Amino acid sequence: MSEAHTSTLVVSGRSMGFAIPIAHVVETMRPLAIDTISGVPSFVLGLSVIRGAPVPIVDLEDLVGLDRTDSFARFVSLRIGPRRVALAVRRVVGVRDLDAISLAEMPPLVRALHTETIDKIGILDAQLLVVLRASKLLSEEAWLALSMRESPS
16 A cells, blocks of 8 residues: 555544544444443543453544534444554444545644544545544543553453
């Protein structure tokens, strides 16, 4: 794959799509039980046991500043270096190769919204598409708070 193309997993939210670099995607699954925890950002729903290990569950829409509705249908498990995180999403659309030329750097107005987690924006199938920076889904402070929690039972 050339630098001009990025292979991504596209998931959808209420009014936009989100693209996650496929290199970070481990698997998609039905949602599992979530044990809530305190002391973490509001977009962290809690921990679920995935493949025998506690994994933080992040509400994707809440993460990017949309109102939380708790109406997600899938988890997308991601590997970020040695860490694991799962995104709670409404729908998995599929794998798409995105042309870097059709993607734009974040405009200043959008950059002022929440997020280091958004890398680029574009249009896919006439819908706004937000390309995520998987490595920035959780801050070091959030990872530290999560590491101090007990594993869910």
